[in-house]
Amino acid sequence: MLGIWVIVGLPFGFVRMRSIIYLKNGDLGTTSAVFLLNFIIAGIIGGFIASYKLVIAIYHILKGIINGVVTLSGKAVVRES
Known part of the structure; x- marks a missing residue:
């Protein structure tokens, strides 16, 4: 369920996130983990915006x-006085 929430929220979340977390001196594993964390955070933010x-x-x-x-x-909805 969280996966669908993140996928739906991605287009809305990256626009509203305003910054992306990145590392200068990280190895491949750390860099890819932080990159995926950016996607998850943007997806969760975007999920709330989309809903x-x-x-x-x-x-x-x-x-x-x-x-x-x-x-x-x-019939009139608003009565004029």
Whole structure:
């Protein structure tokens, strides 16, 4: 489940991460581990951003459907005083 979360969040996470951790004097194993850690951190951050954007999208879809139904029925949503 965490793997799917990270994969979905990668495009959103790298943009919002602002910095990438890197090592100057590390061997191949350490460098690859830190590189994968960057992907995991970006994926987790992006997973939260993606779920937030999904909730906002569902809200706007439902709002549009409700406004369309109310408009077609001819009843005003907001009463003007």
